[in-house]
Amino acid sequence: MEDKKRWAHTLAARVIFVAAFLGLWEYVAKSGMMGEKSELIFPSLEVIGGALVKNFVQGYAGMSLWVYIGNSMRLLLEGLLIGIILAFLLSGLSMVSRVFYDICNLVISVFDLLPGVALLPVVIIIFGVKPGVIVFLVIHAVLWPMARNVLDGFLAVPRIYIEAGQNMGLKGASLLWGVYIPAATSYIVSGLKVGWARAWRGLISAEMIFGVASCPGIGLFINQMRTNMNNAEMYATLVVIIIIGLVVQYGVLSPIEKCTVKKWGMSR
Amino acid sequence: MKKYVRLLAICLGITVMAAGCGNSGQAQKTSGNQAAQGQAEDSTGSQAAEDEADGGNQDADNTGGEEATLNIAYQYGLAYAPLSIVKEQELIEKAYEEATGNKVTVTWNQMSSGADINTGISAGSIDAGFMGVGPAVTGVMKGVGYKIFTNLSGQEHGIMTNDDRIQSFEDLIGSSNQIALVNIGSFQHILLAMALENAGYDPHALDSNIVAMAHPDGMAALESGNVSCHLTSSPYIFKEREEGNLHEIMDVAEAWGVDGSFIVGVASERMHDNNPELYQVLCDAIAEAVDFMNNSPEEAAKITCEFDGNSEEDELAYIQKSKYTIETKGLFELASFMARTEFIEEAPGSYEDLVFENVKGD
Numbered sequence: 001m002e003d004k005k006r007w008a009h010t011l012a013a014r015v016i017f018v019a020a021f022l023g024l025w026e027y028v029a030k031s032g033m034m035g036e037k038s039e040l041i042f043p044s045l046e047v048i049g050g051a052l053v054k055n056f057v058q059g060y061a062g063m064s065l066w067v068y069i070g071n072s073m074r075l076l077l078e079g080l081l082i083g084i085i086l087a088f089l090l091s092g093l094s095m096v097s098r099v100f101y102d103i104c105n106l107v108i109s110v111f112d113l114l115p116g117v118a119l120l121p122v123v124i125i126i127f128g129v130k131p132g133v134i135v136f137l138v139i140h141a142v143l144w145p146m147a148r149n150v151l152d153g154f155l156a157v158p159r160i161y162i163e164a165g166q167n168m169g170l171k172g173a174s175l176l177w178g179v180y181i182p183a184a185t186s187y188i189v190s191g192l193k194v195g196w197a198r199a200w201r202g203l204i205s206a207e208m209i210f211g212v213a214s215c216p217g218i219g220l221f222i223n224q225m226r227t228n229m230n231n232a233e234m235y236a237t238l239v240v241i242i243i244i245g246l247v248v249q250y251g252v253l254s255p256i257e258k259c260t261v262k263k264w265g266m267s268r
Numbered sequence: 269m270k271k272y273v274r275l276l277a278i279c280l281g282i283t284v285m286a287a288g289c290g291n292s293g294q295a296q297k298t299s300g301n302q303a304a305q306g307q308a309e310d311s312t313g314s315q316a317a318e319d320e321a322d323g324g325n326q327d328a329d330n331t332g333g334e335e336a337t338l339n340i341a342y343q344y345g346l347a348y349a350p351l352s353i354v355k356e357q358e359l360i361e362k363a364y365e366e367a368t369g370n371k372v373t374v375t376w377n378q379m380s381s382g383a384d385i386n387t388g389i390s391a392g393s394i395d396a397g398f399m400g401v402g403p404a405v406t407g408v409m410k411g412v413g414y415k416i417f418t419n420l421s422g423q424e425h426g427i428m429t430n431d432d433r434i435q436s437f438e439d440l441i442g443s444s445n446q447i448a449l450v451n452i453g454s455f456q457h458i459l460l461a462m463a464l465e466n467a468g469y470d471p472h473a474l475d476s477n478i479v480a481m482a483h484p485d486g487m488a489a490l491e492s493g494n495v496s497c498h499l500t501s502s503p504y505i506f507k508e509r510e511e512g513n514l515h516e517i518m519d520v521a522e523a524w525g526v527d528g529s530f531i532v533g534v535a536s537e538r539m540h541d542n543n544p545e546l547y548q549v550l551c552d553a554i555a556e557a558v559d560f561m562n563n564s565p566e567e568a569a570k571i572t573c574e575f576d577g578n579s580e581e582d583e584l585a586y587i588q589k590s591k592y593t594i595e596t597k598g599l600f601e602l603a604s605f606m607a608r609t610e611f612i613e614e615a616p617g618s619y620e621d622l623v624f625e626n627v628k629g630d
Contacts, residue, residue: 014468036538037390037413061475121485128494129446129479211452212479214444221482222450226383227403227453228612229410 043232051232052239060224063216065240072217075131076203079138083195086139087146092176095154108151112144116202117209124253131215134206141202146195153181153187186261193253200245336364336372336546338539341385344378346503346586347421347531348398349572350557351376356571359553368545377566386412389536397533398551400455402611404532405603408622409614416599417535417547417618417621418554422528422591425459426521427499428508430490434497436517437467440474445496447477449484453611455530456499458602461609463523471609490514503578503586525593528598529580529629540624551626554594561592596629 022045029035029044043051055065090108094101116137123133157180165179180187207219218241225234261267294297332507338360342351354360355376364372377394379385382403388394390412397414404416432442440447449456457478461471479495483504490498490508498508499520508514524530533554563566565587573583600619607615616622619630 035390035392037392037411040411041387041390119490122483123494124481124489124494125492129448129481129489209480211478213478213480214476223383223451224453226387227381227406227451228408229383229386229412231387 010127040229041231043235047232048235048239051230052236055221055233055236055240060221061216065218065221065237068216068218068221069240069244071131071215072203072207072219075134075215075217076138076199079135079203080142080196080199082135083139083142083199084146084192086143087150087191088196090143090147091150091154092173092180094151095176095180096172104147104151108144108148111140112148114140116140117205120206121212127214131212133210134203134212134217137206138199138203142195143198145198146191148185149191149194150184153184153191156187157183185264189253189257189261192256193249196248196253197245200241200248204241275553281340283317283443303566319557322342330444336370336543338372338374338396338546338550339377339388339394340374341379341388341394343380343382343385343398346572346576346590347423347501348566349587349590350420350554350561350592351398352572352575353557353560353568354553357557363549363553364546367549372546372549382407386410387413389534392536392538394536395539396533398531398533401529401599401602402453402455402534402606404534405434405599405606405616405622406612407534407602407615409607409612413537413538414534415540416532416627417540417594418533418551418627419529419593419596419599419629420533420554420558420592420594422526422530422593422597423502424505424521424526424589425456425499425501425524425530426431426505426509427460427463427497427517427519428490428505428514429497429517430493430514431496432515437464437469437474437519438498441469443477445477446479447474447497447499448479448481448489448495449499450483450486451480452478456501458606458609458611459520459524460499461611462602462605463519465605465609466523467519502590503576503582506586506589506611523604524598526589529596529602532596532599551594558592558594561587594628596627598630599623600630 011168026045029038032038034042039047057064059065059067090104094104119137119140120133123136126131127136130205161179161183162175165175167176170178203217204219204222207224209219211220211223213220218237222234222237225231225237257267340351342348355374358374360374361372364370377388379388381398382397382399385394385397385399386403386407389397389407396417397422408415431445434445447460449460451457452475460474460478464473465471479489481489483500485507486495486498486500487504489495491511491514497517500508509516521617535547535550565584569580569584569587572587573580576583576586578586594616599622600616603612603616605620606612623629
């Protein structure tokens with residue numbers, strides 16, 4: 001009962017906030033506050049809604065927005081998967097070897113600071129010009145924050161758990177799998193959240209700068225809409241990006257959280 | 269229940285405050301302006317366009333005031349060289365004071381693309397901008413609220429390849445060879461379409477071969493063999509032509525020579541209508557700088573080489589290979605081509621739809 005009430009509160013607060021935001025947007029758009037070209041640069045909600053439909057029906061260059069989303073998602077999943085595996089590999093090895101830990105810590109600190117798009121020229125020289133470059137940048141976006149989180153999680157595992165595991169005869173990989181990973185799950189989940197958001201942003205900014213026309217993604221679509229001064233279509237694409245982000249957040253990440261850390265009582 | 273009421277009240281409060289901000293921005297003309305300028309001077313690029321909200325809106329309105337302001341947006345490179353002259357020699361400031369006795373504050377914003385400038389002008393934070401004819405025609409036809417007020421320069425363009433097997437478009441169409449150019453829908457992309465049409469192919473036949481990269485990145489990718497072709501403009505095309513292992517596919521250079529319009533200036537209709545003196549001064553200043561570039565290129569090179577990052581000799585050579593003029597050439601033809609090949613949705617009815625009344629050319 002208590003739960004249900006809380007849930008209703010959350011929903012009501014969010015609905016009111018979103019409605020107020022949309023109301024404000026519509027008011028600004030309709031009042032012409034943004035100058036005489038208001039309609040062009042700050043379109044009203046119904047224009048953006050129309051553009052949203054147009055994006056999917058008509059699209060750009062003969063391809064519906066679905067095609068662009070599909071391309072982006074494919075590259076994103078590839079990068080995300082490789083990035084997560086590498087993050088576990090790096091932090092796992094760091095737990096096993098002290099030397100590796102020292103190096104890994106430095107590498108994470110250094111690379112986490114570098115924005116992916118700033119690496120673009122180097123990446124092009126090394127990897128050439130293909131969609132793989134985008135995958136690389138997604139890996140770059142997800143790997144370091146994820147590895148940092150996982151590593152911190154491993155370091156926070158109480159000594160006593162590890163010793164208990166060792167007494168049971170676990171060592172190396174089995175200790176990692178049997179003690180470290182379950183004990184660090186709340187860190188891993190928060191790493192996943194940060195990693196996903198970074199990857200999604202990294203993907204779109206990379207696509208906006210570096211467009212491979214044979215494999216066009218959402219970033220390229222946004223850029224095209226901007227170049228052609230189709231601002232309503234551009235805003236509509238941003239809405240699509242938000243919706244995809246929310247779907248992943250509430251459809252994938254939240255259930256993972258619910259089934260693990262919340263169920264186990266690690267977080268509220 | 270009380271909670272929702274409070275929440276609603278907060279949201280409403282924010283709404284009213286935001287609305288209030290908008291209005292007061294309009295009221296405090298001068299102070300808003302100053303603030304926007306301070307910010308713009310600090311920012312190197314697109315930030316100015318994003319500052320579209322409060323301060324910028326009113327720039328061109330203060331005609332009667334003692335002090336006028338002019339926000340100009342331009343881009344980087346040789347094609348914009350006359351602007352360095354205007355800026356360094358303060359041609360606009362001097363001429364405006366001479367003509368009206370009043371002072372004008374000119375703010376120069378270096379921005380990274382024509383699309384950014386288009387947004388800035390439609391938001392009212394920029395009065396005049398310089399960009400490729402592609403985005404300029406797009407902006408005019410989309411109703412951004414500006415027209416072309418001068419031609420600025422023409423440059424050489426060309427497509428270079430590092431692959432001996434590629435001799436003509438025939439070898440590229442249907443292949444997986446990649447062509448680096450600055451952006452999809454850019455002037456360079458339009459030239460590619462034009463060259464393809466001239467050679468009897470579908471103008472969009474090579475669209476899926478394009479990779480969008482900035483000029484220097486594209487040059488690096490061509491030299492390292494990561495792309496097989498690079499469609500670029502001066503000075504990169506000059507640098508690439510000097511390299512022995514690269515050769516040129518001539519169609520693009522033939523489609524649009526150095527005489528054709530490449531970079532044009534656009535001015536907001538607001539400024540043109542509300543402050544005709546300032547508009548005239550701006551036109552004259554560009555004309556004067558263009559004359560200066562043509563009459564004494566050596567001195568011009570001294571001023572501009574630093575901005576373009578070239579040695580003085582190279583800069584002079586590049587300037588002499590460029591064409592600086594205030595008369596447009598081929599503008600209407602290009603706009604019609606863009607409409608026909610679906611780079612823009614709407615075709616201009618006449619040359620006069622694109623330019624202000626004082627502009628000469630075709």
